[in-house]
Amino acid sequence: MKITDRIHYVGVNDSIKELFEGLWPLPYGVSYNSYLINDQKVAVVDTVEAGFEEDFLAEIHEVIGDKPIDYLIVNHMEPDHSSLTAYLLERYPQMKIVANTKTLPMLKGYYDTPEERVLVMAEGQTLSLGSSTLRFHMVPMVHWPETMVTYLEEEHTLFSGDAFGTFGNVDENVIDDEETFEEYRDEMIRYYSNIVGKYGAPVQAALKKLEGLRIDRICSTHGPVWEVNVDQVVALYDQLSRYEVGRGVCIVYGSMYGNTAAAADALAEELEKRGVPYAIHDLAGNNEESLGLSGALRDVFKYDTVAVGSPTYNGGIYPPAESFMKALAARGIKGRRFYAFGSYTWAAASVRLLNGLAKDMDFNVLGDGMAFAQAYTQEKCDMAALADLLASY
Numbered sequence: 534m535k536i537t538d539r540i541h542y543v544g545v546n547d548s549i550k551e552l553f554e555g556l557w558p559l560p561y562g563v564s565y566n567s568y569l570i571n572d573q574k575v576a577v578v579d580t581v582e583a584g585f586e587e588d589f590l591a592e593i594h595e596v597i598g599d600k601p602i603d604y605l606i607v608n609h610m611e612p613d614h615s616s617l618t619a620y621l622l623e624r625y626p627q628m629k630i631v632a633n634t635k636t637l638p639m640l641k642g643y644y645d646t647p648e649e650r651v652l653v654m655a656e657g658q659t660l661s662l663g664s665s666t667l668r669f670h671m672v673p674m675v676h677w678p679e680t681m682v683t684y685l686e687e688e689h690t691l692f693s694g695d696a697f698g699t700f701g702n703v704d705e706n707v708i709d710d711e712e713t714f715e716e717y718r719d720e721m722i723r724y725y726s727n728i729v730g731k732y733g734a735p736v737q738a739a740l741k742k743l744e745g746l747r748i749d750r751i752c753s754t755h756g757p758v759w760e761v762n763v764d765q766v767v768a769l770y771d772q773l774s775r776y777e778v779g780r781g782v783c784i785v786y787g788s789m790y791g792n793t794a795a796a797a798d799a800l801a802e803e804l805e806k807r808g809v810p811y812a813i814h815d816l817a818g819n820n821e822e823s824l825g826l827s828g829a830l831r832d833v834f835k836y837d838t839v840a841v842g843s844p845t846y847n848g849g850i851y852p853p854a855e856s857f858m859k860a861l862a863a864r865g866i867k868g869r870r871f872y873a874f875g876s877y878t879w880a881a882a883s884v885r886l887l888n889g890l891a892k893d894m895d896f897n898v899l900g901d902g903m904a905f906a907q908a909y910t911q912e913k914c915d916m917a918a919l920a921d922l923l924a925s926y
């Protein structure tokens with residue numbers, strides 16, 4: 534796939550993997566994007582995940598035939614992009630890896646890469662491919678310490694690594710059009726919140742660093758190539774990394790026997806009646822309607838209110854709900870409005886403990902919460918009143 538006269542897409546779609554990083558569901562697949570810049574010298578930007586060797590090599594051959602690759606630019610060492618590094622080094626004995634000082638020990642540790650095959654670039658340094666100039670900028674902790682981006686000056690193109698990436702396969706035409714941003718928006722937020730979400734401050738630092746650059750095209754490592762939607766994509770990343778949210782309620786619950794689930798559904802119904810934007814996530818769910826923890830995190834990055842339902846379990850919080858709270862803490866999420874509810878049978882604990890975890894994160898806990906014994910009823914757990922409370926500011 535040709536992106537410009539000199540930039541070619543040589544990435545792959547992965548429709549087989551069910552969980553990204555062994556954790557995050559992929560209902561629409563994921564792409565590992567690799568790019569080839571064909572000039573007097575040939576550079577490949579990042580590889581694809583191991584398992585796609587043949588497709589990858591075939592795509593490269595289609596563009597350059599038997600011409601050698603001169604440089605492999607490693608923007609990011611996470612194995613979804615770097616795991617064919619050794620494979621390429623072996624096939625292209627004169628190829629050099631272009632990376633930075635922080636990449637070196639990782640290359641050695643993962644692939645036993647000899648140091649003499651690595652060209653180490655510093656912040657702002659350039660590399661000429663003939664009529665193309667590549668410039669490297671370090672963007673540490675987006676979302677690994679060695680991450681850098683590569684800017685192709687003549688094309689105003691940013692090879693951004695995982696930044697601006699999204700879950701979801703890319704179709705035949707990798708380049709975006711007017712609709713692409715809206716089509717991928719939710720998957721992009723889910724990707725950001727699941728993978729990068731902890732690193733809001735480094736993402737902000739990276740955006741500051743790239744502020745002065747003219748960017749006509751973003752070639753990230755996952756999802757479409759952004760041309761028409763560059764401004765929207767950058768604005769979304771800016772908003773997400775500032776932890777900016779809109780009004781609305783993210784209902785998240787775990788339930789063994791359906792009692793806490795019934796309360797969660799009742800709350801959703803009451804919010805619906807009031808026209809309050811909301812999302813509801815069953816933490817045990819893992820399908821297109823509910824993406825479990827993954828989808829819940831996405832919507833915590835959208836909405837300012839979190840309502841968590843958990844039964845009491847062995848004197849504590851039901852483990853999936855506890856993991857959810859830990860996942861919020863791990864992402865440095867602060868300042869959300871919070872409310873807890875849940876069923877118990879002999880001694881309630883989950884609601885009190887959830888409130889404690891919420892306070893530890895500086896959440897605005899809107900009330901004591903509602904613990905109800907055994908089955909859910911509106912009398913025991915007034916979801917209409919809760920919906921009124923959550924709808925008021």
Ligand SMILES: Cc1cc2nc3c(=O)[nH]c(=O)nc-3n(C[C@H](O)[C@H](O)[C@H](O)COP(=O)(O)O)c2cc1C
Pocket residue numbers: 787788789790791792793794843844845846847848849876877878879880881882907908
């Ligand atoms: C393994 C297990 C541990 C439980 N531990 C407690 C407990 O410590 N205190 C309590 O009041 N109820 C406890 N319960 C009862 C549940 O809280 C009760 O069944 C509740 O209604 C389940 O809500 P759910 O239908 O939303 O799963 C426990 C239930 C199970 C299965």
Ligand SMILES: [Fe+2]
Pocket residue numbers: 609611676695
């Ligand atoms: Fe990554």
Ligand SMILES: [Fe+2]
Pocket residue numbers: 611613614695754755
């Ligand atoms: Fe990645």
